[in-house]
Amino acid sequence: MCSPKSFLLVLGLGGTLSAGAQTRLDYPIQAVPFTQVKLADDFWLPRLKTNTDVTIPASFARCESTNRVKNFEMAAAHQGKFATTYPFDDTDIYKTIEGASYSMSLYPDAKLQAYVDELIAKVGAAQEPDGYLYTARTIDPAHPQKWAGQARWEKERELSHELYNAGHLYEAAAAHYQATGQKNLLTIALKNADLVCSVFGPGKRSVAPGHEIVEMGLVKLYRVTGQAKYLSTAKFFLEARGHYPGYDPKSTDTWKNGSYWQDDKPVVDQREAEGHAVRAEYLYSAMADVAALTGDKQMLAAVDSIWNNLVAKKMYVQGGTGAAGDGERFGANYELPNATAYNETCASVADVFWNQRMFQLHGESKYVDVLEKVLYNGLISGVGLDGKSFFYSNAMQIRNGQRYHDTEPARAGWFECSCCPTNLVRLMPALPGYVYAQRGSDLYANLFISGTTNLVINKKKVQLEQQNNYPWAGDLRFVVRPAGAPAAFNLLVRIPGWARGAAMPSDLYTFAGGPVAAPVRITVNGQPVAYAMKNGYAVLARTWRKNDVVAVTLPLETRTVQANARVLDDRGKVALQRGPLVYCAEWADNDGRTSNIIVPAGTAFTPVAKPQLLNGITALTATVPVVRVDAAANSVSTAPRTLTAIPYYAWANRGKGEMTVWFPAQVTDVDLLSQPPAADKAAGK
Amino acid sequence: MCSPKSFLLVLGLGGTLSAGAQTRLDYPIQAVPFTQVKLADDFWLPRLKTNTDVTIPASFARCESTNRVKNFEMAAAHQGKFATTYPFDDTDIYKTIEGASYSMSLYPDAKLQAYVDELIAKVGAAQEPDGYLYTARTIDPAHPQKWAGQARWEKERELSHELYNAGHLYEAAAAHYQATGQKNLLTIALKNADLVCSVFGPGKRSVAPGHEIVEMGLVKLYRVTGQAKYLSTAKFFLEARGHYPGYDPKSTDTWKNGSYWQDDKPVVDQREAEGHAVRAEYLYSAMADVAALTGDKQMLAAVDSIWNNLVAKKMYVQGGTGAAGDGERFGANYELPNATAYNETCASVADVFWNQRMFQLHGESKYVDVLEKVLYNGLISGVGLDGKSFFYSNAMQIRNGQRYHDTEPARAGWFECSCCPTNLVRLMPALPGYVYAQRGSDLYANLFISGTTNLVINKKKVQLEQQNNYPWAGDLRFVVRPAGAPAAFNLLVRIPGWARGAAMPSDLYTFAGGPVAAPVRITVNGQPVAYAMKNGYAVLARTWRKNDVVAVTLPLETRTVQANARVLDDRGKVALQRGPLVYCAEWADNDGRTSNIIVPAGTAFTPVAKPQLLNGITALTATVPVVRVDAAANSVSTAPRTLTAIPYYAWANRGKGEMTVWFPAQVTDVDLLSQPPAADKAAGK
Structure with a gap:
């Protein structure tokens, strides 16, 4: 940085530290250091x-x-x-x-x-x-x-x-x-x-x-x-990597063939995200570093290909990676089971590191879109609102009485292998360093967090202030304050994929119903302005005067998300997203159950601000069919009920119980369960 | 024989061939050869x-x-x-x-x-x-x-x-x-x-x-x-066996450690049914042969232990063995999943061979109880009523659109590896050889099949005739006809475990509600007689006169069966049994569905003779709750409906569709399915 x-x-x-003349190869884009950004x-x-x-x-x-x-x-x-x-x-x-x-x-x-x-x-x-x-x-x-x-x-x-x-x-x-x-x-x-x-x-x-x-x-x-x-x-x-002769390349055991720690092939020949997720994503971060600092084109091609594989085939809808608890590994392509999802918190931390580097290499907003998805969902779910209870793995679904990994569905204070809590400790306060980046006279606004940054652009001091209520509202305000005379530079505001109809920079997840209708609107000092879109950014080129105000309105609507049909476990199901936040239903808001909820196509959701709930959230509510089982009478029925969904990151702060991210849109059949799901199906680490 | x-x-x-003086070691009990028994x-x-x-x-x-x-x-x-x-x-x-x-x-x-x-x-x-x-x-x-x-x-x-x-x-x-x-x-x-x-x-x-x-x-x-x-x-x-140095005893791969073909340990040290089921059961049959013919006590102890393991921990309720399609293997103890049950037809054939030998060694009816269970259920399910369509594997459950092995849920005419059809070809006509057995003046009646046999007992010719409508009715009639003067010998009539309150000679399966109430009644020429029970047989010791009639009434009631709680897939479920027959529900009799049927405790079943159905069967009917799904309305409900169950052996003779052996007794919950179960989940052979 x-x-x-x-x-x-x-x-x-x-x-x-300040940006100086670049005499050596490096990332073309430099992040504005966390020391210069005040939230x-x-x-x-x-x-x-x-x-x-x-x-x-x-x-x-x-x-x-x-x-x-x-x-x-x-x-x-x-x-x-x-x-x-x-x-x-x-x-x-x-x-x-x-x-x-x-x-x-x-x-x-x-x-x-x-x-x-x-x-x-x-x-x-x-x-x-x-x-x-x-x-x-x-x-x-x-x-x-x-x-x-x-x-x-x-x-x-x-x-x-x-x-x-x-x-x-x-x-x-x-x-x-x-x-x-x-x-x-x-x-x-x-x-x-x-x-x-x-x-x-x-x-x-x-x-x-x-x-x-x-x-x-x-x-x-x-x-x-x-x-x-x-x-x-x-x-x-x-x-x-990829040169140790002691592996058995014919083995399908990832420990024996070296792929578990990305040692089966030279890094420049690797093309897919393989093996232990945290190790892998630290490796890919370093590959990006070395590609940027040495100009190694082969390494760049490898890490680009691996990123495409991960984002198109191996990421959960809340940004989690590493589907398999057995070995804390990536699953195969499209292997994203909900019940046993591992999603180590450290993998989300590593994914933030990596996507920041990919952005710095390429200047495309899709990397920050993924970073934002991870950050607002699968990463901060790893720590409780109390700041001292943690998830090592981040579940996608909890059924009554079932426990797949670690302490799910309740957080623990520490782990014997306690990598995740301390990785959160170091990531959280570094967050200001992810908000802005610069390349010459281009200033990138990547994350939407109120606060100020003091910059030097074209040798002129500039202060930029953000004023918004993100992620709860889509109205963004940027106030530009050159220190002296008006300053000419380009403000590049990231227009998130979700605001442009893309749930993911791949076909892994899509919004039901196609691109969003409401357009993004941008004004400067209240006047609509024309702007070019470049690499996912709205480019506002202008000679800025003190207190110029840029207002960006992102269409923050509740959308239902569908997964690629190859993700077997999500077929016929929908997830809920509003802005960058992926939602879930938790037992505490839904009469103690969530595995019985149906979300039919066309369900209308109402966002409801709940300032007292879970440190302040906007919940989503809708009337949906819910299945009820009367075990004593051996009867099953459906009745309308209010579904209340909360942001995924906020689950598991009110005790143990069911949680669901994906809801069946249409129930074509049921499986009759004659016993509660088995407890403690720990899949190992 | x-x-x-x-x-x-x-x-x-x-x-x-006729029985002569035994000058060498052999089975203490000899089967009456099939050539002497006319069905x-x-x-x-x-x-x-x-x-x-x-x-x-x-x-x-x-x-x-x-x-x-x-x-x-x-x-x-x-x-x-x-x-x-x-x-x-x-x-x-x-x-x-x-x-x-x-x-x-x-x-x-x-x-x-x-x-x-x-x-x-x-x-x-x-x-x-x-x-x-x-x-x-x-x-x-x-x-x-x-x-x-x-x-x-x-x-x-x-x-x-x-x-x-x-x-x-x-x-x-x-x-x-x-x-x-x-x-x-x-x-x-x-x-x-x-x-x-x-x-x-x-x-x-x-x-x-x-x-x-x-x-x-x-x-x-x-x-x-x-x-x-x-x-x-x-x-x-x-x-x-058990002496090849080329295996890796530390490997858990059954191919690499030799257990797949029972070569990991000397046979006298083997204690559990392991590896490929057909190979194993042929081996165990030969171990019984050699133990009988050589008096090898160690081999006898081994095969006794293996039998106990199989019958207590590795047999399906319809007598099938070899739970795992991957390698046509026995599963672990209590690993008896329904959806993926393999149950190769050849394994049932082998199990008949083996249990006959175990009976000949020990003279206990439990071996014939198992033989009968296999014969009337999981074995003849392997051939269609047309005599020319076959199952290689015998399913325990078929869900709409699901196919686990081979041709399930429809039989095939022949297989590339066509061991099963030709094994049925050779077993079926040998069946008369399993009906009776002799040891000195003891005559064992093991199977209840109308017909006559001509014997020599104590050097006297005797004809025995069975007249019954087994397995549909429990009234057995034996007519004894010494060729000349009255003949003194012991008629040992097997009293099946199911008639004495035992679903299985182990705690693997039990009848719900404990021992059956109705006692077994035996008369000779219409007069109740006292008889001793010995090794599961009613011993009728008498000097028999021509046309003496023994009448045995077995309590042929419909019972619900529960599995040992360690069989995870059967927890909270019941199966249906009447006499030796295990029943199933098939789509054709149940509005096209069977996975939606609940059989609550205390459900009253009515046996209904259906002479035109499936070459003549007695069906079981009851009014039970059934779950209905209206996909268009996204609604689920329960309504009473008539359940019609048919003998398991008769399934898959009317086209493809659902079939269920185990029914939930009480629905504690449901899983919502948003898509039909995936087709062709072939688990390999």
Whole structure:
């Protein structure tokens, strides 16, 4: 999110970064850094505040109480016994520090800063003299944790995740440095990265990291320091994939053929989203980074193809990815079952990372459309409104008494493998960095969140303010305020696919009834203006005067969504969408049941603002047929009832019960159930 | 079915066999041979006639038209190219000859005999000089069929099935000799068996035959000839199992760990029914044979344990076995899904063989109870009332538009792998051999089929006649006719488990409402008699006078059956049984649907004789709630309707449509279907 420049130069700037002349290859579009964007809205800002006030303290407290901090203390003392389950538990501390760093730039907090500095000191004390940092081995190198392997990196392909730990350290260190200007964590990270770069590379050791993220992390260190070795080692790790001779290419077992961790083919030959979803989407993010930073056209072609596959064949309607709980994997094309949907929260986080990079590469709004879908639905469903209860997997359907994964249908405070909570911790406060982007005199408005940003466009300072009630209303207002004289630049406002009749930038989901009727309307200072559409953006080219007001009216209507007929589980069914929000029916609003609701074609929905419900939502209501079963009388009947649907992200905040995203539009038949659905059909992780 | 005696002795008797002094170990109980039992009933005799008039000619015609006969002609000429799909297609000819042989003893037929002799000549011509008989190799030994292997027996463990062909040859030859007294086929079989015995054995070649049956076949040759080598080679093949070092015992893949063909453990260490169901049940039959003929207590303990496992955990309520279509395998314990039930017809045939042997070993009626369940339900469902349409797999449930295996829900005339039709061909006319059995002065009446048998008991000739309308009525009549003076012996009448309140000799299925109220009543010449129950038999010890009449009244009531709660798919459901017959509901009698029927607890059923329906059946009717769906109105409702159930064996004779064996007793919920169930969910074979 910042241009590459030398470490010292960055240090000289005191940690704030500005766009400079691009002397090297990079993304053609740069995001406006989160440090320059100040949110002032009712939807996201309270969430960021909750993340700061509740989630981050809870996360640090759990890192302490579950012995994650103790592991570092023991490593520093070289005594004790690794005290958690996984060798990658170190990363929860790194990720929480990353989130806290973003957060402190929004809400300065001396006490938090002191605590973080104390933690960073513990991390540093656990680092070995040559830079190696991995508590699972350092505590007792003669008896490393069982998955760590006897020697360093020996089990990296399998389960040690040493480079995964390193990657999260680099991500955290870059964020901490960018947010606070301090270099205490960065110094630790660079020392470790220097070791990694000295061990791995052409003519040295090679491995395809078992769980990707070190590649993204090294790219961030390259951006911060400008040192080419971090970029070249990232590229080396990408190019290491697909060359291990120990797999059985004839096996259909994804563990045995290497596809589980995207190691079955060289990355430039990969064309579909395969294997473990989080690993994959971290890999694809890094492929985008390296393609942008090195101009590698083959890598670009591969990642473009993989994105098309994912968006056309492997994404749930609420943006979730990774259909299969067995291995936390993508399913086959169009394999998107509702009852057993896995949809790991971390995969949604990774998908936001990846789609932002794809946008920065191509400047097309479809990537931000997907990012928005993930963000407003399948991602924030991963954390409860209380900020301290989490989903690891995000269900598409809950039947009475059924439980498919983890804690569904009720959130948990923490997990033994607790990647998802800490990934939310770090994503949420970074959100301001996803609102705007720039390319020369083009200013992209990607997300619609009230607040202000201070920019430099064509060397002139400009403030832009957004005023809206998104996602509840479609009326957007942008107030432009050049600091001095009128400023000529192009404001590119994303016109979301959903406002142009496209539920998805593919034929995977479509709105029933075709394109929406109401057009998008745009005025400047109250006067309708002509504008060109380019790559999904309304291009407003103008010499802007202070307090020019752009008003954009998006047709925020309730639409029913149909899935591609190849998605067997959604055939004959509809989902509900209003603006970017996908809705669901939950037991609490529907007489305790949702699996009995029919939504016939032509059902008229009424949006109803409910400011007291679920921290304030707009619900959707309609009168629909509902099936009732009287078990004692062995009778089944249909009667009209009010369906109340809530935004998907808000489910599971009022106790356990049924939830449904897809509703049969026409009931052609029923299956008689003679027992409640079996409980605890855990499909494993 | 006959005592062992020397080949010449048998020849001297002109092919008829009588019980003699047992000088060697054998089954303690001997079945009364089919040649001594003449059926005269309305249920089985028409089926045997149809088998003779329709099935056998159709089967021979298909052996001709599908090139199975041509393979033998080409082998004789050593030219051409193997013209069918499988190297074991030879067996369809052997099995049809076997069926025709039994049939000809019931219905002498000079034309058929001439045709069979002609076929036998073709078989003999295809035999190589040393006795080897396997058209897939002999046609062109340099280019054998692809699964045959380059050298003899080389692929026996995998797919060549050379010993499977041999086993069916021996079975057919023994039956042909026993039924007709001719030795033309027997001579061919013995020549082949002599080769097999010279190749395989201690210090010679060893293999666990890939598809068992040669073991049973060799035992039959031992019975016919008295030559010990056939028995010892059968035992050798049994004991060869579980010693192949090439498997991976850690693999869970049944092909890789050898359990698919029961080769993972020595047979004496096997305790559960595992792997391919037909292979397994042929193996277990041979284990019973060898245990009886050699007194091997370890083998007896193994086969007893396997039987208990099968009957308590792996059998469908209609007697079918082999739940999994993938590999035609037994499922895990209690894994008995209805929608995808495989239930190969051949497995039912094999189960009849095996249970007869278990009865002969132990003299307990539970084995015949299982045999009867299989025979009256899941076995004869495998052939249509027309005698020329067949099921390879036998479904437990058909939903509109769904097809799981083969041709379900409509029968086919023949299959590429056509083992099932020809297995029915040979079993049906052998049925008279399952009605009675003897041990000294004990005469067992196992099956209740009108007709007469002529016996020698304690050296006195006795005729026994059965007069009943079984399975439609529970009143049995036995007329005893000693040829001369009154004869003292024990008549043991099997009192079926179902008449004593037990749906199954295990807790796998039970009758709802506990033991039946009506007692079994037995009179002799109209006077109630006291009798002892022994091993499930009513023991009538008496000095019998000519035309003594035994009347047994079995309480033939309609019962609802419940499955063990561990059978997930049957939870909260009931099946219907009346006497030995398990019933089903079929679309044709139920307004086109059966998946919408509820059978509440306490439903009163009325048996209704329908002489014109399905060749004459007693149907069951009741008024029950039925769910109706009005798709246009999106409404669901329940209304009373008449349920008409037919015997399971009679389904799929009136076109395609729904069929259900298990009915929900109480509907606790419904699943709304927005599309017809997907068609052609073939689960593979």
